[in-house]
Amino acid sequence: MMASNDVDVIVVGxxxxxVAAAHRLRDASVRCLILEARxxxxxxxxxxxxxxxxxxxxxxxxLHSADRNPWARVARALGATIDKTPPxxxxxxxxxxxxxxxxxxxxxxxxxxxxxxxxxxxxxxDVAAATLLExxxxxxxxxxxxxxxxxxxxxxxxxxxxxxxxxxxxINWRIFEGYGFVVSAYGAGLPVKFDCPVRGIDRSGKRLxxxxxxxxxxxxxxxxxxxxxxxxxxxxxFTPALPAKIAAAHVLPLGLDDKLFMSLDDAEEFDKDVRMFxxxxxxxxxxxxxxxxxxxxxxxxxxxxxxxxxxxxxTNAFFDFATAELVNHLGSxxxxxxxxxxxxxxxxxxxxxxxxxxASPGFADCRQAFAEPVEDRLFFxxxxxxxxxxxxxxxxWHTGVKAAEQVIVARGR
Ligand SMILES: Cc1cc2nc3c(=O)[nH]c(=O)nc-3n(C[C@H](O)[C@H](O)[C@H](O)COP(=O)(O)OP(=O)(O)OC[C@H]3O[C@@H](n4cnc5c(N)ncnc54)[C@H](O)[C@@H]3O)c2cc1C
Numbered sequence: 046m047m048a049s050n051d052v053d054v055i056v057v058g059x060x061x062x063x064v065a066a067a068h069r070l071r072d073a074s075v076r077c078l079i080l081e082a083r084x085x086x087x088x089x090x091x092x093x094x095x096x097x098x099x100x101x102x103x104x105x106x107x108l109h110s111a112d113r114n115p116w117a118r119v120a121r122a123l124g125a126t127i128d129k130t131p132p133x134x135x136x137x138x139x140x141x142x143x144x145x146x147x148x149x150x151x152x153x154x155x156x157x158x159x160x161x162x163x164x165x166x167x168x169x170x171d172v173a174a175a176t177l178l179e180x181x182x183x184x185x186x187x188x189x190x191x192x193x194x195x196x197x198x199x200x201x202x203x204x205x206x207x208x209x210x211x212x213x214x215x216i217n218w219r220i221f222e223g224y225g226f227v228v229s230a231y232g233a234g235l236p237v238k239f240d241c242p243v244r245g246i247d248r249s250g251k252r253l254x255x256x257x258x259x260x261x262x263x264x265x266x267x268x269x270x271x272x273x274x275x276x277x278x279x280x281x282x283f284t285p286a287l288p289a290k291i292a293a294a295h296v297l298p299l300g301l302d303d304k305l306f307m308s309l310d311d312a313e314e315f316d317k318d319v320r321m322f323x324x325x326x327x328x329x330x331x332x333x334x335x336x337x338x339x340x341x342x343x344x345x346x347x348x349x350x351x352x353x354x355x356x357x358x359x360t361n362a363f364f365d366f367a368t369a370e371l372v373n374h375l376g377s378x379x380x381x382x383x384x385x386x387x388x389x390x391x392x393x394x395x396x397x398x399x400x401x402x403x404a405s406p407g408f409a410d411c412r413q414a415f416a417e418p419v420e421d422r423l424f425f426x427x428x429x430x431x432x433x434x435x436x437x438x439x440x441x442w443h444t445g446v447k448a449a450e451q452v453i454v455a456r457g458r
Contacts, residue, residue: 051263052078054452055255057243057281058270060088061105061116061438062426064232065445066268071235073453078264079235080257082242082396086232089272089397090438092223095386099340100223101306103389104400105438106344107132111218114439119231126221133320133334135217141374143325151325154184155191166209173406174208175200189328193348196403196436197300199328207404207412212433221338224438242396243271245282246423253422266422266455268448270441273415273429274299274398283423290425293415296408297429299399300436301352301392305345305363310382312341323370329354331367342386343371356390363388401436402429416444421455424448 054070056063059081070077085091089104108114108127120127138148161177174192178185178200192200196208220227238259245256252263271281277294309315317339323330329351334344345367347355355362364385372380391400404411416430426448427441434440 050260052076053265053456054078055080055253055262055264055267056270057246057255057267058082058088058427059086059232059235059237060270060427061090061228061441062270062428062430062445062448063088063268064228064235065115065442066270066426066449067232067235067445069446069449070452073449075453075456077236078262079232079237080241080243080255080262081237081239084239085229086237087225087229089391089400090225090228091389092225092229093387095306095308097308099338099342100221100226101387102223102225103304103387104391105224106219106304108218108220108224108439109437110212110214110216110434110439112214112216114218115442116224116227116439117218120220120227123227123230125227128219128221128338130219130318130338132217133318134332135215136319139315139319139321139335141321143322147325151184151187154179154182155188158188162205162209166206171204171206171407171409173201174203174205177205183326186327186330187322187325190322190330190332190348193300193328193351194302194332194346197302197348197352197400198298198403199349202298202300202403202405204404204406204409206409207435210409210433211435219338228438243281245284247284248420248423249284266424266452268424268426268445268452270425270427270445270448272299272397272399272427273297273402275396278398280395287419289414290417290419293411294429296405296411297402297415298405299397299429300349300401300403301356302346302348302400303352303356303363303391304388305347305360305367305385306387307343307345307364307367307383308386309335309341309343312336321371321374323367323373331370333367333371343367343383353392356392360385360388360390403436416448418448418451418455421458424451 054077247254315335426444430444431440
């Protein structure tokens with residue numbers, strides 16, 4: 046049994062990246078310890094169970110690029126059930142307030158936007174994606190709303206080159222028992238200290254010293270996997286300081302996305318797994334996923350400035366907003382059929398401070414700088430370190446494994 050105040054490698058954070066890194070280290074017989082601020086594993090992968098027994102993913106829910114997503118393999122190995130129903134955004138939406146002809150026109154406008162984005166990404170300078178909207182197009186509001194779901198931010202805040210680098214195989218699956226369940230179950234059995242927020246990492250001595258409320262812990266190497274927003278506000282103090290790392294964290298902010306699950310009475314009136322937009326002429330609107338997995342509920346998705354504004358009012362503000370948008374399409378009696386059953390405010394969560402990263406215009410290349418090791422003993426992982434799979438749980442996995450492999454190489458020197 047190793048002394049827990051002296052290990053080979055410390056992994057700061059037990060989310061998707063941290064758990065993947067610790068597995069890789071353990072497979073290489075490196076003695077590692079995860080220090081996790083929360084009292085659970087998973088981080089932004091978090092499944093709760095509602096009163097009816099349904100697994101609700103408050104963070105990641107979709108196995109994006111599922112055909113090459115390592116979490117799909119883990120889910121299968123854990124005996125979880127993978128659902129391959131095509132996602133609502135790849136199917137025609139409910140027609141309330143959005144006739145089929147309008148939807149076709151919107152899809153064409155969206156396609157033209159992405160074609161312009163792809164072309165612009167080939168050239169310097171790197172600019173804000175909003176510059177590629179068609180002036181005066183009636184679909185700009187909705188294209189911007191979709192940006193708030195994909196990036197957690199409106200297009201004026203998002204780098205063209207970074208957005209274009211995102212790689213998606215267009216295969217999206219879900220896990221019946223929950224994505225968060227799979228990430229945390231995969232971490233079961235790894236050595237973890239919970240409720241242990243790291244406050245500082247001192248590399249002025251021969252070994253690294255990691256400062257925690259439970260005392261200082263010595264290690265040869267440390268892998269830091271906390272969200273970029275947490276590093277940007279210097280919740281972890283590096284000694285000597287790492288100004289370039291903190292600067293990179295600042296230009297890789299976390300966008301904001303929050304979910305609200307609502308139970309829905311007489312849900313069978315609606316098809317399974319279909320989406321409705323609150324409105325089609327504004328970025329400040331939620332997407333409503335009816336009957337996810339066929340369950341009697343609606344999963345509402347709020348992003349960007351709308352989510353930021355609503356977080357100020359707490360969960361009730363999200364429910365009131367959603368009810369008003371739905372009533373607008375479905376009539377005033379619809380409100381009686383809804384009850385809030387689960388949500389989490391990721392922007393107010395001190396260990397996330399947001400949902401997933403995007404790059405500010407002009408700073409697409411900062412992901413590499415953010416991931417760059419320091420002195421061969423301080424390593425970085427987490428979704429913001431990924432050049433092509435950022436913002437996702439599988440991107441986090443790959444960065445965790447990569448950092449662990451960098452550690453293994455460094456230990457062999
Ligand atoms: C609403 C929402 C929906 C999403 N939907 C999807 C989706 O459908 N598909 C998808 O692939 N991704 C999705 N994501 C993104 C995905 O959840 C994240 O990209 C991924 O989980 C990030 O993993 P990570 O290991 O990089 O970071 P995290 O999961 O944030 O892990 C970092 C860990 O560090 C801990 N920590 C923080 N500070 C400290 C400290 N000082 N000391 C010790 N520990 C600390 C945190 O508690 C956390 O456990 C979604 C996220 C949200 C919020």
